Amino acid sequence: GISRDSRHKRSATGAKRAHYRKKRKFELGRQAANTKIGAKRIHAVRVRGGNVKFRALRLEAGNFSWGSEHTTRKCRVIGVKYNSTNNELVRTNTLVKGCIVEIDATPFRQWFESHYALPLGRRGKKPHEGHEEGLNKPRSNHVQRKVAARKEGFKVEQALDDQFVTGRVLARVTSRPGQSGRCDGYVLEGKELEFYSRKIRSKGKH
Numbered sequence: 001g002i003s004r005d006s007r008h009k010r011s012a013t014g015a016k017r018a019h020y021r022k023k024r025k026f027e028l029g030r031q032a033a034n035t036k037i038g039a040k041r042i043h044a045v046r047v048r049g050g051n052v053k054f055r056a057l058r059l060e061a062g063n064f065s066w067g068s069e070h071t072t073r074k075c076r077v078i079g080v081k082y083n084s085t086n087n088e089l090v091r092t093n094t095l096v097k098g099c100i101v102e103i104d105a106t107p108f109r110q111w112f113e114s115h116y117a118l119p120l121g122r123r124g125k126k127p128h129e130g131h132e133e134g135l136n137k138p139r140s141n142h143v144q145r146k147v148a149a150r151k152e153g154f155k156v157e158q159a160l161d162d163q164f165v166t167g168r169v170l171a172r173v174t175s176r177p178g179q180s181g182r183c184d185g186y187v188l189e190g191k192e193l194e195f196y197s198r199k200i201r202s203k204g205k206h
Contacts, residue, residue: 033178034094059183062075071115098174105168109121114137157189
């Protein structure tokens with residue numbers, strides 16, 4: 001089977017090591033989870049010490065945080081957009097730690113519009129029925145003053161606003177779906193968003 005030992009490797013000077021024992025249970029490795037996007041399917045795996053790992057075979061949503069706004073929302077994962085390790089993982093929509101995914105922006109937009117009473121990603125669009133309640137819902141004088149104070153000098157960065165117009169934002173996965181059975185991460189902003197947007201664009205040209 002898959003082994004994680006280093007006895008089969010050559011030494012630093014290139015010498016071949018002598019075989020002096022067989023494989024050991026504590027050196028075992030397991031098949032990769034290759035988590036796909038779909039209806040949630042998670043297997044529990046009994047591991048060393050009687051502990052349990054949660055092997056996600058399919059996931060469709062996760063908790064993503066918007067760092068600059070200090071808020072987290074459960075969002076649907078739409079697709080994998082970039083992976084620095086292997087383009088095959090992008091083509092097959094495989095979720096791994098560190099991959100860049102596209103997530104549904106609606107939960108963040110609803111929170112933003114109720115928190116700041118400002119439209120987000122609505123360029124030239126009229127709010128749908130029932131969607132404007134976050135903007136126009138009745139607020140007490142105290143809450144109105146609070147919201148007005150929040151608005152002062154506040155601005156969402158342009159690149160992020162452009163993404164909200166499309167209804168999807170880029171995020172990075174920080175959990176390990178094959179180990180913890182979750183797909184959590186954070187929304188890309190600033191220099192990091194700029195960097196990965198450039199990478200995704202250049203990948204599309206080939």
